[in-house]
Amino acid sequence: xxxxxxxxxxxxxxxxxxxxxxxxxxxxxxxxxxxxxxxxxxxxxxxxxxxxxxxxxxxxxxxxxxxxxxxxxxxxxxxxxxxxxxxxxxxxxxxxxxxxxxxxxxxxxxxxxxxxxxxxxxxxxxxxxxxxxxxxxxxxxxxxxxxxxxxxxxxxxxxxxxxxxxxxxxxxxxxxxxxxxxxxxxxxxxxxxxxxxxxxxxxxxxxxxxxxxxxxxxxxxxxxxxxxxxxxxxxxxxxxxxxxxxxxxxxxxxxxxxxxxxxxxxxxxxxxxxxxxxxxxxxxxxxxxxxxxxxxxxxxxxxxxxxxxxxxxxxxxxxxxxxxxxxxxxxxxxxxxxxxxxxxxxxxxxx
Amino acid sequence: xxxxxxxxxxxxxxxxxxxxxxxxxxxxxxxxxxxxxxxxxxxxxxxxxxxxxxxxxxxxxxxxxxxxxxxxxxxxxxxxxxxxxxxxxxxxxxxxxxxxxxxxxxxxxxxxxxxxxxxxxxxxxxxxxxxxxxxxxxxxxxxxxxxxxxxxxxxxxxxxxxxxxxxxxxxxxxxxxxxxxxxxxxxxxxxxxxxxxxxxxxxxxxxxxxxxxxxxxxxxxxxxxxxxxxxxxxxxxxxxxxxxxxxxxxxxxxxxxxxxxxxxxxxxxxxxxxxxxxxxxxxxxxxxxxxxxxxxxxxxxx
Numbered sequence: 001x002x003x004x005x006x007x008x009x010x011x012x013x014x015x016x017x018x019x020x021x022x023x024x025x026x027x028x029x030x031x032x033x034x035x036x037x038x039x040x041x042x043x044x045x046x047x048x049x050x051x052x053x054x055x056x057x058x059x060x061x062x063x064x065x066x067x068x069x070x071x072x073x074x075x076x077x078x079x080x081x082x083x084x085x086x087x088x089x090x091x092x093x094x095x096x097x098x099x100x101x102x103x104x105x106x107x108x109x110x111x112x113x114x115x116x117x118x119x120x121x122x123x124x125x126x127x128x129x130x131x132x133x134x135x136x137x138x139x140x141x142x143x144x145x146x147x148x149x150x151x152x153x154x155x156x157x158x159x160x161x162x163x164x165x166x167x168x169x170x171x172x173x174x175x176x177x178x179x180x181x182x183x184x185x186x187x188x189x190x191x192x193x194x195x196x197x198x199x200x201x202x203x204x205x206x207x208x209x210x211x212x213x214x215x216x217x218x219x220x221x222x223x224x225x226x227x228x229x230x231x232x233x234x235x236x237x238x239x240x241x242x243x244x245x246x247x248x249x250x251x252x253x254x255x256x257x258x259x260x261x262x263x264x265x266x267x268x269x270x271x272x273x274x275x276x277x278x279x280x281x282x283x284x285x286x287x288x289x290x291x292x293x294x295x296x297x298x299x300x301x302x303x304x305x306x307x308x309x310x311x312x313x314x315x316x317x318x319x320x321x322x323x324x325x326x327x328x329x330x331x332x333x334x335x336x337x338x339x340x341x342x343x344x345x346x347x348x349x350x351x
Numbered sequence: 352x353x354x355x356x357x358x359x360x361x362x363x364x365x366x367x368x369x370x371x372x373x374x375x376x377x378x379x380x381x382x383x384x385x386x387x388x389x390x391x392x393x394x395x396x397x398x399x400x401x402x403x404x405x406x407x408x409x410x411x412x413x414x415x416x417x418x419x420x421x422x423x424x425x426x427x428x429x430x431x432x433x434x435x436x437x438x439x440x441x442x443x444x445x446x447x448x449x450x451x452x453x454x455x456x457x458x459x460x461x462x463x464x465x466x467x468x469x470x471x472x473x474x475x476x477x478x479x480x481x482x483x484x485x486x487x488x489x490x491x492x493x494x495x496x497x498x499x500x501x502x503x504x505x506x507x508x509x510x511x512x513x514x515x516x517x518x519x520x521x522x523x524x525x526x527x528x529x530x531x532x533x534x535x536x537x538x539x540x541x542x543x544x545x546x547x548x549x550x551x552x553x554x555x556x557x558x559x560x561x562x563x564x565x566x567x568x569x570x571x572x573x574x575x576x577x578x579x580x581x582x583x584x585x586x587x588x589x590x591x592x593x594x595x596x597x598x599x600x601x602x603x604x605x606x607x608x609x610x611x612x613x614x615x616x617x618x619x620x621x622x623x624x625x626x627x628x629x630x631x632x633x634x635x636x637x638x639x640x641x642x643x644x645x646x647x648x649x650x651x652x653x
Binding site for chain 1 (some may be wrong): 543554562
């Protein structure tokens with residue numbers, strides 16, 4: 001599988017100013033990330049809040065400019081594109097936001113919102129716009145009769161479906177979902193995840209899922225990248241990362257999910273400030289295995305298809321593999337099964 | 352794309368039936384506005400005031416500038432409801448014609464202020480950097496001078512005439528709209544839906560006009576209504592000082608001006624335009640408050 005999107009040593013820092021506007025330092029939100037997203041794959045980026053995963057998601061779409069590094073998308077050097085060329089490229093890369101109450105323009109009807117990308121990129125002639133919008137709405141489980149309604153008249157799950165229809169409208173190759181279900185009720189989460197999975201399969205989408213919900217990630221991701229303080233500490237196939245985590249931070253993260261079965265020393269202390277991250281390995285201040293070398297040198301991300309950024313990755317005691325049926329994932333699967341069954345005798349979504 | 356065929360197939364089964372019509376944000380605000388009694392009362396007064404101004408030639412009982420030595424400073428009577436002034440002119444007729452000057456000054460100068468202020472504010476808020484800094488400092492500098500003082504200075508500089516007074520008021524009132532539009536644009540810029548507009552591939556100008564502008568209309572409408580009240584007072588003040596409507600054409604401000612010399616002998620000369628200004632300004636303020644309540648984003652989910 002070739003990579004549709006490749007990042008190389010990408011970084012972005014946000015200056016922090018004091019009350020008088022003098023630069024006091026910088027939050028290094030994304031700090032040297034190299035990542036390759038295989039075409040047609042679902043890649044999850046996981047990590048605690050504040051680790052830079054949302055910033056990374058926006059940097060890879062060039063919604064936030066990177067300070068350095070290279071971003072290659074479908075053969076283009078994304079950072080070198082002129083504004084016009086970048087706008088045309090946006091047809092192939094879309095974003096789904098976390099909060100469906102904020103991501104839709106309150107003064108646009110569903111029809112206007114979904115038709116906007118069609119019009120911007122000349123996807124269909126004007127005469128067919130309405131028809132295409134109805135198709136898209138039906139595809140995401142909305143009734144096309146609701147096309148003239150305004151966002152405030154919908155529930156969170158329905159709004160997220162509108163946002164998904166809007167993201168699909170321009171027939172993109174890549175969609176980045178920034179916590180696309182975490183603002184929704186648990187029952188609705190399962191429905192929307194089912195929908196996303198169906199769409200990914202049907203349209204052969206490449207999907208970058210930014211999430212902190214490991215249950216969801218385990219369920220739909222092909223690959224997982226674990227982020228800590230602006231860096232990727234582990235990246236590999238989902239099953240391998242969940243069964244044999246190679247970075248102490250990944251172990252701790254998995255152990256924090258109840259019922260995962262991974263035994264690890266629980267993390268102590270807070271995440272260090274991204275303004276002044278620790279020297280060497282950024283995780284060393286909270287790592288139970290840290291040695292002298294961890295203070296001196298930043299560990300490179302190495303190990304091929306399942307890579308980890310840890311000096312000690314080959315010397316760590318083996319992690320206890322997680323139980324086959326984890327609590328979070330099990331609950332989700334049950335919900336999904338429930339809604340899948342219901343769908344067979346009731347085609348219209350009831351979100 | 353591979354999905355086209357199947358999307359079409361699914362679309363075919365869902366042929367559009369009766370389209371449901373939603374309630375637009377604007378209509379919802381209107382519905383809320385009409386629940387607000389004082390605001391509706393204000394709206395009635397405002398509409399009445401506008402009708403009086405527009406229909407002045409037909410409803411004024413006398414010529415507003417025709418003088419008569421026979422009826423100087425007569426108190427209110429059956430022929431002259433609000434009395435006559437120091438030149439024997441009918442006060443009611445002058446009041447009705449004077450409404451034109453107030454309406455013009457209020458509406459035209461505020462429209463002017465919006466036309467100057469909003470584009471500048473949008474530009475400042477959306478572009479940021481030195482453009483924002485420069486434009487904002489100019490607006491701040493203008494705001495640091497009291498409203499009337501600046502209007503008086505400008506009107507005096509432009510020369511005494513109603514058009515010049517209107518221009519002076521428009522310029523003086525514009526920094527308020529610069530500030531408001533800039534603030535709202537900054538707020539809108541940080542919302543997800545504006546970022547979404549960018550992510551979809553909107554050029555910056557389209558984002559500004561299609562996504563930002565419609566969403567900042569509500570506060571502009573509220574501020575605009577309140578500014579009309581202020582502009583009416585400003586026009587009256589300028590006319591009072593002889594910088595607005597020029598005699599013999601009537602204006603509520605200049606009527607007050609000439610009335611002050613006869614306050615003890617002919618108080619009706621001051622009472623009529625005074626109450627007219629008071630009522631109209633109050634009405635515009637009530638409408639503005641009603642709009643503010645109806646458009647309040649914190650009450651959006653009702």
